[in-house]
Amino acid sequence: MEDVARExxxxxxxxxxxxxxxxxxxxxxxxxxxxxxxxxxxxxxQIAARLAGRGGxxxxxxxxxxxxDLFADVYDGVREIAxxxxxxxxxxxxxxxGRRDAVSLQTxxxxxxxxxxxxxxxxxxxxxxxxxxxxxxxxxxxxxxxxDSVWSDNHFGARLAIEHLIGLGHRRIVFLANPPSDxxxxxxxxxxxxxxxxxxxERVVTTTYARATAALDAGVVLDSADAPTAVFAHNxxxxxxxxxxxxxxxxxxxxxxxxxxxxxxxxxRAPGTALTTVDIHSQSLGRNAAITAMRRLAEPAAQxxxxxxxxxxxxxxxTGPVGPAR
Amino acid sequence: MEDVARExxxxxxxxxxxxxxxxxxxxxxxxxxxxxxxxxxxxxxQIAARLAGRGGxxxxxxxxxxxxDLFADVYDGVREIAxxxxxxxxxxxxxxxGRRDAVSLQTxxxxxxxxxxxxxxxxxxxxxxxxxxxxxxxxxxxxxxxxDSVWSDNHFGARLAIEHLIGLGHRRIVFLANPPSDxxxxxxxxxxxxxxxxxxxERVVTTTYARATAALDAGVVLDSADAPTAVFAHNxxxxxxxxxxxxxxxxxxxxxxxxxxxxxxxxxRAPGTALTTVDIHSQSLGRNAAITAMRRLAEPAAQxxxxxxxxxxxxxxxTGPVGPAR
DNA sequence: TTTACAAACTGGAGCGCTCTAGATTACCGT
DNA sequence: ACGGTAATCTAGAGCGCTCCAGTTTGTAAA
Numbered sequence: 179m180e181d182v183a184r185e186x187x188x189x190x191x192x193x194x195x196x197x198x199x200x201x202x203x204x205x206x207x208x209x210x211x212x213x214x215x216x217x218x219x220x221x222x223x224q225i226a227a228r229l230a231g232r233g234g235x236x237x238x239x240x241x242x243x244x245x246x247d248l249f250a251d252v253y254d255g256v257r258e259i260a261x262x263x264x265x266x267x268x269x270x271x272x273x274x275x276g277r278r279d280a281v282s283l284q285t286x287x288x289x290x291x292x293x294x295x296x297x298x299x300x301x302x303x304x305x306x307x308x309x310x311x312x313x314x315x316x317x318x319x320x321x322x323x324x325x326d327s328v329w330s331d332n333h334f335g336a337r338l339a340i341e342h343l344i345g346l347g348h349r350r351i352v353f354l355a356n357p358p359s360d361x362x363x364x365x366x367x368x369x370x371x372x373x374x375x376x377x378x379x380e381r382v383v384t385t386t387y388a389r390a391t392a393a394l395d396a397g398v399v400l401d402s403a404d405a406p407t408a409v410f411a412h413n414x415x416x417x418x419x420x421x422x423x424x425x426x427x428x429x430x431x432x433x434x435x436x437x438x439x440x441x442x443x444x445x446x447r448a449p450g451t452a453l454t455t456v457d458i459h460s461q462s463l464g465r466n467a468a469i470t471a472m473r474r475l476a477e478p479a480a481q482x483x484x485x486x487x488x489x490x491x492x493x494x495x496x497t498g499p500v501g502p503a504r
Numbered sequence: 505m506e507d508v509a510r511e512x513x514x515x516x517x518x519x520x521x522x523x524x525x526x527x528x529x530x531x532x533x534x535x536x537x538x539x540x541x542x543x544x545x546x547x548x549x550q551i552a553a554r555l556a557g558r559g560g561x562x563x564x565x566x567x568x569x570x571x572x573d574l575f576a577d578v579y580d581g582v583r584e585i586a587x588x589x590x591x592x593x594x595x596x597x598x599x600x601x602g603r604r605d606a607v608s609l610q611t612x613x614x615x616x617x618x619x620x621x622x623x624x625x626x627x628x629x630x631x632x633x634x635x636x637x638x639x640x641x642x643x644x645x646x647x648x649x650x651x652d653s654v655w656s657d658n659h660f661g662a663r664l665a666i667e668h669l670i671g672l673g674h675r676r677i678v679f680l681a682n683p684p685s686d687x688x689x690x691x692x693x694x695x696x697x698x699x700x701x702x703x704x705x706e707r708v709v710t711t712t713y714a715r716a717t718a719a720l721d722a723g724v725v726l727d728s729a730d731a732p733t734a735v736f737a738h739n740x741x742x743x744x745x746x747x748x749x750x751x752x753x754x755x756x757x758x759x760x761x762x763x764x765x766x767x768x769x770x771x772x773r774a775p776g777t778a779l780t781t782v783d784i785h786s787q788s789l790g791r792n793a794a795i796t797a798m799r800r801l802a803e804p805a806a807q808x809x810x811x812x813x814x815x816x817x818x819x820x821x822x823t824g825p826v827g828p829a830r
Numbered sequence: 831t832t833t834a835c836a837a838a839c840t841g842g843a844g845c846g847c848t849c850t851a852g853a854t855t856a857c858c859g860t
Numbered sequence: 861a862c863g864g865t866a867a868t869c870t871a872g873a874g875c876g877c878t879c880c881a882g883t884t885t886g887t888a889a890a
Contacts, residue, residue, distance in 0.1 A: 179876065189840045194878065202838060221638070224614040225555050226876035229845050244579055245770060250570035253597070266611070269595040271579070285592070288550040312547070389774060422776040444571060445771075448715060450748040505846065515870045520848065528868060552846035555875050 179222075185214035197222050224266075228290065234475055236266045237468070238291030240282055242298025243274045243387070246415050247443035248460055252297045252318055255464020263472065274387045276300025276359075287313050293471040297464075303360040314474045318467045319458060320361040321484065326474055328467045328485045330458040332440075335489035336368025339410050339438045339456050342491055344376050347500040348408040348436060352381040352399055354392060354420060356412040365412055365440060381406070385416060392419025393426075400427060400435065407500045408436035414443045417453055421496070436497040452495035459487060505546070512540035523548050550592075554616065560801055562592045563794070564617030566608055568624025569600045569713070572741050573769035574786055578623045578644055581790020589798065600713045602626025602685075613639050619797040623790075629686040640800045644793045645784060646687040647810065652800055654793045654811040656784040658766075661815035662694025665736050665764045665782050668817055670702050673826040674734040674762060678707040678725055680718060680746060682738040691738055691766060707732070711742060718745025719752075726753060726761065733826045734762035740769045743779055747822070762823040778821035785813060 183190045188211060196203050196211040203211075214220075228236065237260050241249040253269075260267055268291050270282040279301050286294050287309065297318035299306060306322045309315060316326040343351050353369040356362050366382060373380040385395040396409060396419055411417035417439030424431050431437050432454075439446055442457035466485050473483060509516045514537060521529050522537040529537075540546075554562065563586050567575040579595075586593055594617050596608040605627050612620050613635065623644035625632060632648045635641060642652040669677050679695040682688050692708060699706040711721040722735060722745055737743035743765030750757050757763050758780075765772055768783035792811050799809060 190876095191841080191878080192839060195839090198878090204838065207838080219638070221610075221613055223555075223616055223876055224611075225551055225616050226845090227878070229549075229551050229555050229847085230876075230878040231845085232878080244570060244576035245573060247571060253570055257597075269597070271583075271595070284547075285550075287547055290549055290551050312545070393775065418774065418776060422774050425776040425778070448744065448748050449719065450744060450751040452751070516846095517848080517871080518869060521869090524848090530868065533868080549846055552875090553848070555877085556846075556848040557875085558848075 179220070181218055182211065182215045182220050185218055186211045233290070233292050235264065236268060236289075236291045237471055238268045238270065238286035238289065238294040240270045240272065240279075240286065240294060240296040240299060242272045242276075242300070244271055245274070245389075246298075246387070246413075247445045248319075248414065248441045249298055251443055251460035252464040252467070255461035255466075256295055256468045257464075258461075259465050259468035259472075263468075265468075272298065272300070280305070283309050292475055295464075295467045295471055297467075300359055300362075306361075314471070314478065316467050316470045316474065316483075317361075318463055319460070321364075321486075322361060324482055326470050326483045328463050328470055330463065330487050330489045332364035332458075332489070333368035333371070335440065335456040335458065336365045336410070337372045338489065338491045339440070340369055340372035340376075342454070342493065342497065343408045343410065343436060343438065344372075344378070346408075346436065346497060348406075349378055349500075350381075350404065350406040351378065351408045351410060352383055352406040354396055354399070354409055354411045354416050355382050355384045356416070357384060357386060362412075369410060385412075385419070387413070387415065389415045389419045389422070392416035393422035394419075396420040396423040397426070400424070400429070406435070408438070408497070411437065411439050414439040414441045414446045414453060414455055417455065417496070418445070418451070421451070421453070431496040432498040433501060436500070438497055442492050446492075446494070454494045454497040455492050456489045457492045458489045462487070505548075507544055508537065508541045508546050511544055512537045559616070559618050561590065562594060562615075562617045563797055564594045564596065564612035564615065564620040566596045566598065566605075566612065566620060566622040566625060568598045568602075568626070570597055571600070571715075572624075572713070572739075573771045574645075574740065574767045575623055577770055577786035578790040578793070581787035581792075582621055582794045583790075584787075585791050585794035585798075589794075591794075598624065598626070606631070609635050618801055621790075621793045621797055623793075626685060626688075632687075640797070640804065642793050642796045642800065642809075643687075644789055645786070647690075647812075648687060650808055652796055652809045654789050654796055656789065656813050656815045658690035658784075658815070659694035659697070661766065661782040661784065662691045662736070663698045664815065664817045665766070666695055666698035666702070668780070668819065669734045669736065669762060669764065669823065670698075670704070672734075672762065672823060674732075675704055675826075676707075676730065676732040677704065677734045677736060678709055678732040680722055680725070680735055680737045680742050681708050681710045682742070683710060683712060688738075695736060711738075711745070713739070713741065715741045715745045715748070718742035719748035720745075722746040722749040723752070726750070726755070732761070734764070734823070737763065737765050740765040740767045740772045740779060740781055743781065743822070744771070744777070747777070747779070757822040758824040759827060762826070764823055768818050772818075772820070780820045780823040781818050782815045783818045784815045788813070 183193045196208045272279045293314040310325040321327045321329045385392045420437045439453045439455035442455045446453035446455045509519045522534045596612050598605045619640040636651040647653045647655045711718045746763045765779045765781035768781045772779035772781045
């Protein structure tokens with residue numbers, strides 16, 4: 179920067195302003211500076227800028243796993259808003275078993291991002307709250323009491339799914355559940371409540387977040403004596419696993435067994451998949467998370483913000499009336 | 505850090521060493537320091553560390569798109585190696601149309617990553633070479649002359665695919681191609697060469713990197729008068745698009761029309777998809793990219809490294825003998 | 831011409847760390 | 861007891877930028 183300043187015959191400060199597009203630099207001088215920079219092959223040093231600067235323009239984004247489309251959808255939403263506002267995004271990726279979550283969040287913290295937008299964190303509410311105590315954090319698609327949350331009503335969504343199945347005549351409906359943990363219990367509860375209300379027997383089978391495991395666990399259920407006529411999966415990845423298990427058995431989704439997912443991640447939209455699912459409007463969740471993050475930065479001391487939204491049912495080919503066969 | 509030093513009764517330098525787990529700090533002192541840090545709620549500042557430090561432990565990773573499993577696979581491979589070596593990873597995500605690639609790479613450059621590992625860049629060879637001139641760069645799954653590349657022989661892979669189809673009796677085989685651009689022409693050439701060698705007529709239909717577009721373009725082909733009995737897609741995403749187009753038309757992949765993809769991204773493995781594809785061993789590509797990056801850091805002036813590997817065919821359910829019907 | 835005020839520009843302090851070179855302490859054998 | 865080596869520890873410079881508090885220049889009103 180020193181060199182560029184000398185080359186352009188101005189002070190370092192002015193070079194800084196010019197590169198940031200800040201006001202207070204005449205058009206002619208700005209042009210002269212950028213030209214000099216180009217001649218000297220100068221690239222501003224983001225790192226130094228972030229150390230010296232006041233901050234406020236870097237968002238950290240935590241994503242559980244890159245193999246799950248949902249998180250890509252959320253990211254798209256965050257990016258749309260953040261980018262329009264000139265914010266930088268720093269990514270941290272977790273693992274499907276959640277074992278790296280703490281480390282990944284710590285990385286973001288140590289990179290001094292101004293706010294963390296976290297989706298798919300598998301830490302306990304208490305742990306999330308703890309990091310949120312040190313750096314502003316907005317939780318996406320999960321309600322963490324006391325922490326900014328952009329959230330979709332999972333209890334209601336699960337109800338929506340079950341009522342759809344019941345409407346189709348299904349009575350033996352199993353819930354293929356995520357590992358029980360703080361913040362991810364409401365879909366399960368929604369299922370149980372909906373089943374009880376209908377006077378049906380609930381049956382919960384716990385699986386993991388991995389598609390392959392879900393396929394395995396679904397397989398066991400499908401092969402059991404009292405196999406269900408419908409399975410409600412805790413998310414789309416798991417539902418795809420169910421579809422896998424069906425395919426292996428030569429069974430047809432929607433005809434032989436109905437399967438319904440959750441998230442409406444973009445993969446479920448594909449005609450080849452045609453998964454009936456509960457839409458949490460993930461991209462919009464991402465957008466709202468970014469907006470919430472900005473609000474938080476503007477007012478660091480404000481009360482925790484909770485943005486709730488209602489999911490909706492998207493009916494595709496993987497659900498259908500209960501057939502005579504099973 | 506100053507505060508922690510005072511609290512622990514040592515110098516700032518020693519606090520630095522203690523937090524980095526560097527040698528030259530007695531066990532007792534280290535413990536005392538970390539304890540003091542905990543008491544004061546201290547978190548090291550990565551940004552300041554990177555500004556002051558010598559560098560060499562931060563990798564930048566460019567991924568084309570989070571919706572394509574291939575890139576997640578590559579990332580997994582990179583992460584495995586990088587993490588084992590204590591390297592930090594900084595991510596930059598492009599867009600499916602490649603329009604943001606230059607900006608994303610610039611971001612990495614400005615974050616002063618020590619080396620960029622790039623997969624799915626849609627810039628020209630010249631442009632890639634230019635950034636590679638300013639910051640060490642290793643290109644993954646694409647051969648950029650003059651730039652470190654970890655690459656799989658696409659020409660050979662395409663041949664493998666076509667020969668498999670020909671072996672099954674197919675003669676009308678269309679190639680659903682990616683937009684022609686530097687570095688992504690070899691699958692197309694491999695297809696053409698293989699077809700010519702077999703005395704067959706080549707038919708190339710260009711599509712994009714988006715699954716939905718591929719479905720559309722495949723649909724047009726499938727509906728045409730001289731519809732093919734097999735389609736070879738430039739990658740798995742496009743192949744999934746073909747599967748979508750088939751599903752919409754009530755056609756069965758493998759029975760009515762054979763479809764073969766490219767990449768063996770993890771989604772193609774799922775039993776519900778069962779896509780025959782060419783395996784580029786993406787995770788291994790990622791691992792080798794990380795290793796190459798380290799080599800480059802160790803010897804900045806060495807000749808460009810090219811790591812080639814041979815793809816292999818993975819036969820699943822989406823290909824089969826040409827039927828009587830079509 | 832003088833005064834006033836905005837626009838354009840500058841110098842220097844400081845962000846929180848790492849690194850180098852040197853000062854201190856501990857420990858060993860003789 | 862003593863030099864010598866290794867293990868600890870410390871002071872201070874500097875990484876490349878932004879920010880603050882000015883100083884200078886330009887321009888319009890008096």
